[in-house]
Amino acid sequence: MTALLELTNISRSFGAIKALKSVDFEINSGEVMGLVGENGAGKSSLVKIISGFDDGYTGSLRLNGVVQRFSSPLKAERSGIAIAQQELSLIPAMTVAENVFISGEKAPIFATKSSLARKAAPFLSEVGLEDVDPFLPVERLSIGEQQLVEVARLLAQEPQVLILDEPTAALGESDSIRILGMVRRLAERGKSIIYVSHRMDEIFKICNRITVLRDGQSQEAKDAKRLDVSSLVELMLGRELAHMFPAHPKIPRGEALLEVHNVWPDGTLEPFNFSVFAGEILGLAGQLGSGSGDILAAIAGAKRSREGRIKYKGESFLPKSPKHAISRGIAYCSDDRKLDGLFLGRPIVENLSAPALSAISKRGLIKHDKERSLALSNASKFTIDTSRLDNEAGVLSGGNQQKVALGKWLAIEPNVILVNEPTRGVDVGARAEIYGKLRELANEGAAVIFASTDIQEITGLADRVISFYRGMQVGELQLTEINPASVLEQITHPFGVDDKQPEPHH
């Protein structure tokens, strides 16, 4: 049987950097092929070549046995290869149906909204959006649903091969489940799907075979049934990842370091109350929109709160701004490092010193040698390549960017570290390093509170879990009670199988 799409001996260099070194890749029709690798392993380079964004490669690409070279994404699309990228290409103010036919040759030239809705219906039902009103503006949908609309848009081009590049990176658990269901359905209908993801559990749930890239080199595609998480990670890293998550030490729970009293962030249903102890890593579990991230932002002064105070170091207050929180030794990393975690256009050294300018200056003058030594020491603590300190943060890969976004807070020697989605879009190797570093900070006496939609992360890293559901605080799990089933139950239907919601008490 010849493969539907076959790439042989593909090499691609950018200047002196060899992104791909004679890579082989194939996919059969009706197959879901996982494409995995650390950041910088060459996944994006390969995907760009297949989808026509990059034709500066050597080697051959065969589609249905015919050699092709796509010089633009449009040409790839015409040949039946469509890609859903992480950045969606939808127009928020237009309706669902309009977005399905936003581009491409299948788009009707003249159409009314209702004729478009009729034409879009089969594609929407194919991705499981049959219940969504096609006249609704796309911006009113959840991110997961928007993602599905994007795929419906691609399906309208009737592709043979569909590339999904980290489709669930920004999604919560239930939206992710919808995406996975859709992938399975499409494969049953004969579509070939290249599934790029960092999420191991998903890869194993839906992929038939898995191609691993490492340092720009490919290995023969492996049957997913013959692999497990640890052997796959080993293939990706080229070494065994001994322990993804650091061990849980015994935490002396005396007096709480920080107590949250009735803090009620905008957009949530009720005030929140919990406390965290020095040396502890507290996990806030919840799906997207559950409020677990909002409470972190509120404690950090980055989000308005209707009421409430925090009790911390003998003070009772609520930070008015991040500046206020920083001055008390409270560090906060949001879930979107590009939005407010990094200065992409500035050198890494300036990123690392940004929260602590007063620590590297004297009478308003910056001591550049002091700044450099601070940056050097904090970079090496977070295993950031110290030879690249003068490069712009924007040239780093996702994992390294996240390390800089987190690492910059070492400069203020924080007592409380708040992190929303500590490892979103971060590869396995960097993830383990970030987990290790957070544990180290806790062991040194800091309190770490992180919010995550990733069950694996919650169960592996947290010493104690508080769960959130649709803007409410719904439960707490001690270390011995934490397991995927108990966490999942609390964050999906905390009030029993009927999903009955009590009246929110104000």
Next chain:
Amino acid sequence: MSNISSYFSSKIDSLADNYSALVLGLVVLFFAVFIFGMVTAPNFLTYFNLKTIVRDAALVGIMAIGLTFVTLSGNFFLLSLKETAALAIIAFATSMSAGYGFEISFLFTIVIAMLTGSAQGVLIGLGGNPIVVTLGAAGLLYGLGAYWSDNLVVSFRRPHGAEWLGTGSFLGLPNITIAFILIAIAAELTLRFTNFGRQVYLIGANRAAGRATGHENFGMAIKTCTIASVCAAFVAIAFSAQVSSAQVNYFSSEFGSSGDMTIMVIATVMVGGNSIMGGYGSTIRSSLGAVFISSVDNMMVLHGFNSGPRVLAVGLMIVFSIMVFALVRRGSRSQE
């Protein structure tokens, strides 16, 4: 087609690899203009003409340095510079003609500029759109100046205490040029070596990240708008000192090739290659931009071009520099 584009992108990559090559290229371009002017216009390289170039460059350059702080901090542009200068020149000349002397008049004018600048900064810092805020302020300030002076020329008699700034020189350099050089050096040192300068870059590069790391744009907008307005007022004082008079429309009709001071200053900031979105650039770039524009403009004057082609030339320079710098920035970022 794709070969051509990949050829160019690889060219740009290699250019970006060697950033100093680009700077060198600009210096070469500058000298090319210079030599071209020397060869084609015999009076280009006369002492008198060079003095004119550096004088013109100084006035626009000082204002551009002030505006650069605003632009670098991500607060875009002040469209009220010309009008700030207009109000300032009326204030200065009125005070001078009333016999208050240079020092008092100078301080009076600068204080007015600080007030108008910081007021605009407050509005921008609170989230007002810089364009809207400063466009509104522009009308207000100009109207105030016109009302105050009745649209008449306010003159004061020579000799007066401001002549050293207006027409004086030191070692053959006009004092205003020396002021330009000193301000340029001070501004660059401020940007590179102070906390404030670092905050300008950080907030400009990413305002949300700036806020998240404890650097609020509120204070930054006030500070940078004040700096820009004070620079504009300083230029107004120097200009008034030179001509011993003031009229509210001096900076609308008599300035540079386009006749409009605000446009010239914004052009200078952009030709220098500062990022319009903030976070990247320097005051040195703006200073060089001022000298470059002034040289080209002067050469065109010597060749008898009237204002139409000269404005066109400024426009072309803006477009060209934005393109070149944007491409180089993109090239240097697509490394990984």
